[in-house]
Amino acid sequence: MTASTPFTIRRLAIIGCGLMGGSVALALKRAGCVDHVVGYSRSAETRETALDMGVIDEAAAGIATAVRDADMVILATPVGALATTLQIIAPHLSVDCILTDVGSTKSDVAAIAKQELGRHAARFVPSHPIAGKEHAGVMHAEADLYDERKVIMTPLPHNALGAIGAVQAMWQICGADVVTMTPQNHDRVFAAVSHLPHLLAFSYINGLANQADSDTFFALAGPGFRDFTRIAGANPDMWRDVFKSNRDAIKEQIDQFRTALDSFEAALDARDGAALEQFVERSRDIRAPWRLNAVIPTRDDLTQQ
Amino acid sequence: MTASTPFTIRRLAIIGCGLMGGSVALALKRAGCVDHVVGYSRSAETRETALDMGVIDEAAAGIATAVRDADMVILATPVGALATTLQIIAPHLSVDCILTDVGSTKSDVAAIAKQELGRHAARFVPSHPIAGKEHAGVMHAEADLYDERKVIMTPLPHNALGAIGAVQAMWQICGADVVTMTPQNHDRVFAAVSHLPHLLAFSYINGLANQADSDTFFALAGPGFRDFTRIAGANPDMWRDVFKSNRDAIKEQIDQFRTALDSFEAALDARDGAALEQFVERSRDIRAPWRLNAVIPTRDDLTQQ
Numbered sequence A, B: 001m002t003a004s005t006p007f008t009i010r011r012l013a014i015i016g017c018g019l020m021g022g023s024v025a026l027a028l029k030r031a032g033c034v035d036h037v038v039g040y041s042r043s044a045e046t047r048e049t050a051l052d053m054g055v056i057d058e059a060a061a062g063i064a065t066a067v068r069d070a071d072m073v074i075l076a077t078p079v080g081a082l083a084t085t086l087q088i089i090a091p092h093l094s095v096d097c098i099l100t101d102v103g104s105t106k107s108d109v110a111a112i113a114k115q116e117l118g119r120h121a122a123r124f125v126p127s128h129p130i131a132g133k134e135h136a137g138v139m140h141a142e143a144d145l146y147d148e149r150k151v152i153m154t155p156l157p158h159n160a161l162g163a164i165g166a167v168q169a170m171w172q173i174c175g176a177d178v179v180t181m182t183p184q185n186h187d188r189v190f191a192a193v194s195h196l197p198h199l200l201a202f203s204y205i206n207g208l209a210n211q212a213d214s215d216t217f218f219a220l221a222g223p224g225f226r227d228f229t230r231i232a233g234a235n236p237d238m239w240r241d242v243f244k245s246n247r248d249a250i251k252e253q254i255d256q257f258r259t260a261l262d263s264f265e266a267a268l269d270a271r272d273g274a275a276l277e278q279f280v281e282r283s284r285d286i287r288a289p290w291r292l293n294a295v296i297p298t299r300d301d302l303t304q305q
Helices: A019-030 A044-052 A063-067 A079-092 A107-123 A161-173 A183-209 A214-220 A223-228 A236-245 A247-269 A273-287 B019-030 B044-052 B063-067 B079-092 B107-123 B161-173 B183-209 B214-220 B223-228 B236-245 B247-269 B273-287
Strands: A009-015 A034-040 A072-075 A098-101 A127-129 A150-153 A177-180 B009-015 B034-040 B072-075 B098-101 B127-129 B150-153 B177-180
Touching (some): A009 A019, A009 A063, A019 A034, A019 A161, A034 A044, A072 A079, A079 A236, A098 A107, A098 A161, A127 A161, A150 A161, A183 A236, A183 A247, A183 B183, A183 B223, A183 B247, A183 B273, A214 B183, A223 B183, A223 B223, A236 B273, A247 A273, A247 B183, A247 B247, A273 B183, A273 B236, B009 B063, B019 B161, B034 B044, B079 B236, B107 B183, B127 B161, B161 B177, B183 B214, B247 B273
Parallel strands (some): A009 A072, A072 A098, B009 B034, B072 B098
16 A cells, blocks of 8 residues: 555445444544445444444445445454355455455354355455454444554465455554464464453353352452453353354363463472462563563464464 | 541551552551551662652661551561561560551461460451552552452451451551451452462463463463453462462362363363353353442351351
8 A cells, every 4th residue: 555556445344333343444434544334233223323423324224235336345243143144245245345354263264255255255355353342332433443453364375465455454554463374373373362261261250150159259359350350241142153163272272271270289289389489480470571562473474383 | 436536556567568568558648647657678679669659757677676666567478478477576566566467368367376476466457458450569559559449357256356446447547448257258258259360360371381382372462361361470479378378268269160161161062052152141241240349248247158
């Protein structure tokens, strides 16, 4: 993108006007890089809110009409709804229409796109923005959600170069730093840094709730609990789909976690103060200096597998 | 405490001038309820900083001189140092001197006080303020650390009524809401809502660090990781002592957690979408509406055991 080739999306379609999709629309509008935004959400109330907030300029009555004549489509529904959505829109996409998504898993998205879109899969470049807020929903959408956040893009061998360039430019205009990886590496890394912590937080809350006096626990919990469990309030539909679609990588990470937990418990059983201290020290030495976005990797070969 | 009996500590001794102890001094000074603060820390640098910041008015050269003539002593070192500290100060306490601590475990503190202080144990009322910050150290101490936070006080059958009243009044002046419990109930509740989450966060970071490409993991981790692992940067000395002293209650909570994790993994293995969704939903329904300090319990019999 240079000054001589301004990047403007004439007609953008957002399928799933929530926090993520809505914030893409607002960020592109902020940059003056989109002429017209059409949105579709299952719920009429969400469509109304998105219109009232100026997130979208037009609410479509159905998915097929939403994408008609669009030159870019953002798929922002839970991953479980993707196959059906693509089946519906495939016959209605104009030949040059470029697609991307915002899903938390990428191998499955790549496979679904190839299966449902056929030759048009060349123009679907999967992506995963590493951004979020405690509360979901279009009412929380904001233009700066992606500012200085990473977006992982997983371009595929069959992707058209122009589609890759357009999706990358779109995210950069939203304020994000784009990192490219293979879908497989993406899914392994995010099983470790996102899916596992969510799973642990969900399990922790369920484990407390299973106990008779859990009300007392929740009443007396402090700021450490608050931060540790923030992600335990996340969307069940979305996370069911993430767990189903990235099962194997997640199971590998559960095993890694269990190994660490077992060695901790062994030190506890042995009343081994030195081992307990070393265990906490290693965690502290890694986590205390860690900062969000401290390192911006930009190469595809970050991980080997 | 009424207007006719103003609560003023003539001489307050802080043993361990860190975030917690330093903030007590600043909070009492803010309220104008302390005339003179003497502080002791092992490190000369910490003593200097505490003096420079006005946290303490006088740095003592040793623990024994710090407590001489004090009418209240705050013990704010890791719990592992408590027995030795009490042995040293016991002969130097004036007869009416009241003591409390800020430790995260209470059964062990109660036992140590009884053993080391003999009859003076009547004036040691253990307490545990539920407050903290990402960074420890006296340089982060502040007068409002305890504002609207809970402080759990675990008065013992042998405690003098005046000592209980004075410690409670002291924390209220610091801005806190005081909740009383037995040491045993305290330790069980905090094994669940504090010790276990720390243990899980430490294990999680160790489990990541055990893997060959952990650098990539840490580089790509996002805001969810940041919040979930904030407590993984905590102090190794303090946490070694907590884990050693509250071992049995913590092991019970590890078992509860493992049961929940196992049932989650069984749903994952069975590709049981409904069960996965239900599991996340239960977590979301509890955690999403949860608020820090939403409930202020004030009775001793909150938990039965």
